[in-house]
Amino acid sequence: MLGDVTIAHPTRPDPFTNRHHAATNRQNGAEDAKALRNAADRKHSKYGTEARTSNFTIVPLSAESYGRWADEAAALVNRMARHMRPPVYMEEGDVEFFRETAVERWWARLSMLLQKGNAHMVRSRAWRASRWNGQERAGVRG
Structure with a gap:
């Protein structure tokens, strides 16, 4: 895959x-x-x-x-959770909760990574724009 x-x-x-x-x-x-x-x-x-x-x-x-x-993407995350092995000490009734918790943590992590990527793009574009505007004001063109 x-x-x-x-x-x-x-x-x-x-x-x-x-x-x-x-x-x-x-x-x-x-x-x-x-x-x-x-x-x-x-x-x-x-x-x-x-x-x-x-x-x-x-x-x-x-x-x-x-x-x-x-x-x-959601299907892949759920499929990965179904294939997770719970700890050996875990009760049979807690296995589903274990997998649901893993999925929730993965979604939280993926969402955080997406937002960090968005913030990085905005920050880098803002920096480039301010740098370009400074050159434009100074009469310098690249």
Whole structure:
């Protein structure tokens, strides 16, 4: 199994719009989870054939920048939890609770990593923009 992370932004500007007035991408925002499906479809089309010929399964771990995860990612997390071995001292009735707790912790960790990635992108873009604006004001163009 091969996993590939992709982050979709459902309200990103259309790539084909006029640069002076970037329109909101209505295609991805019009349907529930369409940005996630489009991102997963791109991963399947990019790696699917090669993965199948190598006897691998590609699982796109798609998330929206706002925090929503795709069904394939959720299915993978739940599948991993089902295959977890509980500690030997654990009572039989506590095994399901053990797995549910693991899933909750994984989702919390994944969500935190997504938000940290978003913060990093915003910070780096803000830094680049401020640096560019400083050069523009000083009359320096790169």
